[in-house]
Amino acid sequence: MALATLSTCFLLLASVSSAKLPAQAQFIDQRVFNVLNTTLPPSQFNATNVFIPPGSTEDSLTKQPFHVYDKEFLKILGNNPTLTRIARSAKNPLYHEAVVWSNRTNEVFFAQNAGPPAAGTGLNKSAIIEKISLAQVAAVSNRTDASGLVDVITVNATPPVLNANGATNFRGQIVYTSEGQGDHGAPALYLMNPEEPYNTTVLLNNFFGRQFNSLNDIVVHPQNKDIYFTDSLYGYLQDFRPAPGIQLQVYRFNPDTGAVTVAADGFTLPNGFTFSPDGKHAYATDTGINQGFWGYNFSRPASIYRYDVADDGTLENRKTFAFVNSGVPDVWNPHGKLIGKIYLGTTSANFNFVGNGKMVICAETSLYYATLAAGGNYVESEM
Ligand SMILES: *[C@@H]1O[C@H](CO)[C@@H](O)[C@H](O)[C@H]1NC(C)=O
Ligand SMILES: *[C@@H]1O[C@H](CO)[C@@H](O)[C@H](O)[C@H]1NC(C)=O
Ligand SMILES: *[C@@H]1O[C@H](CO)[C@@H](O)[C@H](O)[C@H]1NC(C)=O
Ligand SMILES: *[C@@H]1O[C@H](CO)[C@@H](O)[C@H](O)[C@H]1NC(C)=O
Ligand SMILES: *[C@@H]1O[C@H](CO)[C@@H](O)[C@H](O)[C@H]1NC(C)=O
Ligand SMILES: *[C@@H]1O[C@H](CO)[C@@H](O)[C@H](O)[C@H]1NC(C)=O
Numbered sequence: 001m002a003l004a005t006l007s008t009c010f011l012l013l014a015s016v017s018s019a020k021l022p023a024q025a026q027f028i029d030q031r032v033f034n035v036l037n038t039t040l041p042p043s044q045f046n047a048t049n050v051f052i053p054p055g056s057t058e059d060s061l062t063k064q065p066f067h068v069y070d071k072e073f074l075k076i077l078g079n080n081p082t083l084t085r086i087a088r089s090a091k092n093p094l095y096h097e098a099v100v101w102s103n104r105t106n107e108v109f110f111a112q113n114a115g116p117p118a119a120g121t122g123l124n125k126s127a128i129i130e131k132i133s134l135a136q137v138a139a140v141s142n143r144t145d146a147s148g149l150v151d152v153i154t155v156n157a158t159p160p161v162l163n164a165n166g167a168t169n170f171r172g173q174i175v176y177t178s179e180g181q182g183d184h185g186a187p188a189l190y191l192m193n194p195e196e197p198y199n200t201t202v203l204l205n206n207f208f209g210r211q212f213n214s215l216n217d218i219v220v221h222p223q224n225k226d227i228y229f230t231d232s233l234y235g236y237l238q239d240f241r242p243a244p245g246i247q248l249q250v251y252r253f254n255p256d257t258g259a260v261t262v263a264a265d266g267f268t269l270p271n272g273f274t275f276s277p278d279g280k281h282a283y284a285t286d287t288g289i290n291q292g293f294w295g296y297n298f299s300r301p302a303s304i305y306r307y308d309v310a311d312d313g314t315l316e317n318r319k320t321f322a323f324v325n326s327g328v329p330d331v332w333n334p335h336g337k338l339i340g341k342i343y344l345g346t347t348s349a350n351f352n353f354v355g356n357g358k359m360v361i362c363a364e365t366s367l368y369y370a371t372l373a374a375g376g377n378y379v380e381s382e383m
């Protein structure tokens with residue numbers, strides 16, 4: 001099951017202006033479905049379903065996958081956005097989370113999911129990190145389906161990162177959150193060398209002796225350079241970690257001093273985390289609606305909260321920023337208005353910018369590459 005559904009779903013920069021609708025895009029007029037002839041009860045239509053507006057079909061939504069809800073989105077897309085499937089697998093969820101670009105090698109790393117029981121992959125595959133070359137991807141980006149043409153290479157991180165879930169660039173290397181595994185595989189932050197031999201070093205594996213529950217997302221603040229990360233419960237809810245031993249919250253870590261402090265709490269299930277490009281705001285998602293083996297609880301959040309980042313790096317003034325209708329990555333403007341979607345017709349747990357105007361999207365059994373006009377967020381590359 002894809003559990004980290006809302007990581008990093010924000011595009012906050014735009015650089016190109018455009019008035020014409022690109023070939024791969026379509027307008028979605030929300031007035032068309034403000035009033036529906038029939039609305040179904042939650043037992044028949046709920047957050048697990050994809051909403052197909054009247055007049056659209058699954059096919060028409062997929063054929064022009066850039067959905068413009070507000071013309072602001074055109075600036076994000078530019079004149080010729082593209083979406084390419086670059087890899088697929090029959091049922092093994094090879095393309096799950098932790099998309100991160102290594103500027104040094106121009107490669108993109110991501111992690112496999114342990115997967116639902118039906119995938120038959122189980123925890124044996126839960127420490128696998130893979131990579132692709134962006135040069136190879138760029139050569140096929142004019143196609144809609146290029147699966148088979150891009151090499152997906154397994155990276156033998158040593159020691160392995162147990163259930164890698166989030167990743168970001170840090171001091172020229174990649175820092176991962178590990179969800180951990182079992183009673184003794186404690187969740188931890190690992191630093192990985194993005195080049196052979198992909199050696200790793202554990203940076204943090206406890207809070208004053210107490211294990212974390214299952215670390216999820218991670219980001220570095222653009223000014224204070226501290227590492228902020230979320231601790232959620234999905235390891236327990238997916239049956240590979242013990243019951244919670246500490247409150248679910250966001251932490252802040254300074255590896256130079258060793259200081260670990262709480263940055264935010266008050267979540268059902270904290271999940272994704274990021275900063276605005278200028279570092280003045282933080283965004284945290286709460287995916288409490290999806291409670292793993294407990295099922296869905298539709299009265300819980302599928303929300304993004306926004307905080308102000310004070311000069312000392314603490315988070316304040318939490319406000320509800322957005323709420324998603326279902327688990328498909330959407331795009332909001334800085335005021336929390338939905339302006340567009342990139343429609344895959346399937347679940348995506350994670351995407352990330354991989355350089356300006358380029359994005360890699362993990363969708364479990366499919367991996368996508370998109371090009372558009374917008375730039376990404378702050379990425380730390382050098383010391
Ligand atoms: C949500 O809707 C689907 C039908 O699309 C249904 O199968 C499922 O049981 C519903 N979930 C709940 C908890 O009612
Ligand atoms: C809703 O009902 C009206 C009147 O019967 C009909 O014209 C219209 O096509 C219906 N819309 C949809 C989406 O079924
Ligand atoms: C990596 O970053 C440097 C410095 O910001 C930049 O000059 C270089 O073009 C980047 N490399 C790639 C492959 O984009
Ligand atoms: C996982 O590995 C164990 C030990 O090698 C093996 O017994 C088991 O069948 C494997 N499970 C799957 C689903 O491959
Ligand atoms: C993509 O570009 C390549 C090389 O320029 C060309 O051979 C191929 O026909 C193009 N494919 C499509 C679908 O446009
Ligand atoms: C990898 O090994 C090299 C050489 O021993 C070392 O300098 C570097 O710090 C290591 N990196 C990590 C992330 O462990």
Ligand SMILES: *[C@@H]1O[C@H](CO)[C@@H](O)[C@H](O)[C@H]1NC(C)=O
Pocket residue numbers: 297298299300
């Ligand atoms: C769903 O969440 C609500 C609000 O927290 C709670 O009262 C309710 O018991 C939960 N329902 C289930 C089925 O867990």
